[in-house]
Amino acid sequence: MHEMSLCEGILQVLETEASTQKFKKVKTVWLEIGELSSVEIEALKFSFDVVMKNSIAKDAKLEIIRVAGSAWCMQCSEPVKIKKRFDECPQCGSSQLQVTGGTEMKIKELEVE
Amino acid sequence: MCTVCGCSEGESRVEGVAVHDHKHEHDHKHEHSHAHEHNGDDHHYGHGPAHAHAPGMSQSRMVQIEQDILGKNNEYAQNNKSMLAAKGILSLNLVSSPGSGKTTLLTRTLTDLKDDLPMVVIEGDQETSNDADKIRATGAKAIQINTGKGCHLDAHQVGHAIEHLDPDDTSVLFIENVGNLVCPAAFDLGEAHKVAILSVTEGEDKPIKYPDMFYAADLLLLNKIDLLPYLDFDIQKCIAYAKKVNPSIQILKVSATTGEGMDDWYQWIKLSRQSKLIGFKKQA
Numbered sequence: 001m002h003e004m005s006l007c008e009g010i011l012q013v014l015e016t017e018a019s020t021q022k023f024k025k026v027k028t029v030w031l032e033i034g035e036l037s038s039v040e041i042e043a044l045k046f047s048f049d050v051v052m053k054n055s056i057a058k059d060a061k062l063e064i065i066r067v068a069g070s071a072w073c074m075q076c077s078e079p080v081k082i083k084k085r086f087d088e089c090p091q092c093g094s095s096q097l098q099v100t101g102g103t104e105m106k107i108k109e110l111e112v113e
Numbered sequence: 114m115c116t117v118c119g120c121s122e123g124e125s126r127v128e129g130v131a132v133h134d135h136k137h138e139h140d141h142k143h144e145h146s147h148a149h150e151h152n153g154d155d156h157h158y159g160h161g162p163a164h165a166h167a168p169g170m171s172q173s174r175m176v177q178i179e180q181d182i183l184g185k186n187n188e189y190a191q192n193n194k195s196m197l198a199a200k201g202i203l204s205l206n207l208v209s210s211p212g213s214g215k216t217t218l219l220t221r222t223l224t225d226l227k228d229d230l231p232m233v234v235i236e237g238d239q240e241t242s243n244d245a246d247k248i249r250a251t252g253a254k255a256i257q258i259n260t261g262k263g264c265h266l267d268a269h270q271v272g273h274a275i276e277h278l279d280p281d282d283t284s285v286l287f288i289e290n291v292g293n294l295v296c297p298a299a300f301d302l303g304e305a306h307k308v309a310i311l312s313v314t315e316g317e318d319k320p321i322k323y324p325d326m327f328y329a330a331d332l333l334l335l336n337k338i339d340l341l342p343y344l345d346f347d348i349q350k351c352i353a354y355a356k357k358v359n360p361s362i363q364i365l366k367v368s369a370t371t372g373e374g375m376d377d378w379y380q381w382i383k384l385s386r387q388s389k390l391i392g393f394k395k396q397a
Contacts, residue, residue, distance in 0.1 A: 002264055002296035009182045021176055031182070038299060038325045086323040086358040095357050105182040105299075113173045 003043040006105065007051035013107055014057050023112035024059035030109040034102035036069040036085050069102030125273050126259045128242070185299055193303025196275060197286065202391035203386040204286040206304035208326060210319070211292030213312040214336045216244050218369040219287055223251040225372075226379060230386065231284035235274045237266040237291045244289065255280060256302035265296035268303055282395055285386055294323040306330075306385065310339040312346055317351035324358045332363050334378060339368040 013024045014026055021084050029048075041064060069082045073089040074096040078087055082102070091098050122384070181187065197204050209215050223232055234255040236245040245257035257273050258266060271288060280286055288304060290297040298307075309330035311319055314337055320327040327333065333355055335348065355362055365381065368375035 002299060005263065005265070005267070005296075006182050009185055012185050013178070013180050013182070017176065017178055023174075023176070027173055038295060084330055086321055095361060107178055107180045107182060110176045110178060111173050112176050 003047040023113040025046040028061040028111035030063045032106040034067040034104040036102035071097040190301040190303040201283040204304040209310035223253045233280040236289045271302045278343045298325040307334045310334045313346040320355040327358045339371045
């Protein structure tokens with residue numbers, strides 16, 4: 001349950017960006033959240049509204065772009081799709097996988113005024 | 114937001130003192146020398162990016178920022194890393210669930226290695242300084258961070274704690290994180306290694322229940338192995354689960370109470386420290 005701290009991190013970035021990019025209000029925030037990141041989307045949405053209260057992002061809409069988990073299978077020498085961090089290779093069953101995507105937690109884009 | 118280092122308001126305290134309670138010296142002048150040009154009472158709607166205005170259209174615009182949500186924390190972590198590297202310090206972030214025996218393991222380590230290594234400790238707990246008191250009883254320098262509502266230590270708190278502690282060059286810094294197998298996984302403190310501690314009184318499937326933490330750790334200490342005869346804990350299964358999540362994790366079986374296996378752990382610390390000392394030159 002560190003979604004609250006994540007939202008505080010988001011607000012920090014928004015405030016910094018507001019002064020450098022000269023905007024006063026954030027209307028929409030697009031986040032890129034990987035399926036392998038330990039983020040609970042419902043908790044994130046809840047925390048977002050709480051943390052953004054009385055800030056430049058008050059009442060801002062939160063849009064979440066999910067990124068599927070992907071890995072490189074050492075046995076197959078091929079990229080594969082995974083659902084969980086400790087999934088086996090869907091092709092050969094090996095657990096020698098190097099996670100290559102799906103761990104991101106990024107602020108992608110903002111709609112501002 | 115704190116204007117010295119940009120930290121957001123929070124409940125965290127270092128030794129009972131709020132983290133963002135640094136001295137704020139306000140000696141800067143506020144000069145307003147920019148000219149305010151008001152062209153009468155004109156209303157400008159054309160100051161948006163398109164410099165045009167169509168009725169009903171708002172002036173909102175899109176800003177691409179592509180920033181990591183934990184970017185701020187990672188910046189602080191990077192600072193900690195360079196600060197520690199400059200002093201040739203090995204830092205270990207100890208993570209586990211509450212009750213795994215972290216503090217007992219640490220006090221035994223501090224006592225046994227007292228004559229071999231310079232060691233300092235940062236203790237993270239939601240409340241109380243009980244653990245730091247226990248650590249100080251061993252003679253080691255320790256500082257307590259109370260996270261208040263927070264469920265993990267972050268790099269900013271740890272940075273301040275390192276400043277307060279002012280560890281000697283080439284020492285070993287142990288950071289005992291808040292007992293939690295979820296959140297501390299995501300927050301880099303600038304440590305050299307995360308060391309996960311799992312006691313055999315817990316479930317053997319913890320590594321796959323909390324994969325992020327075991328994925329992030331470089332070393333797993335299986336603690337309380339003296340209790341194995343009384344428990345239904347399948348140690349081979351546990352090791353297999355841990356390796357499944359993190360094929361490169363190293364696993365040591367220890368008992369902080371009887372001392373069994375502790376020598377392996379000490380050797381691991383010494384070897385890791387040695388690697389930090391390669392190329393390190395004491396600043397004059």
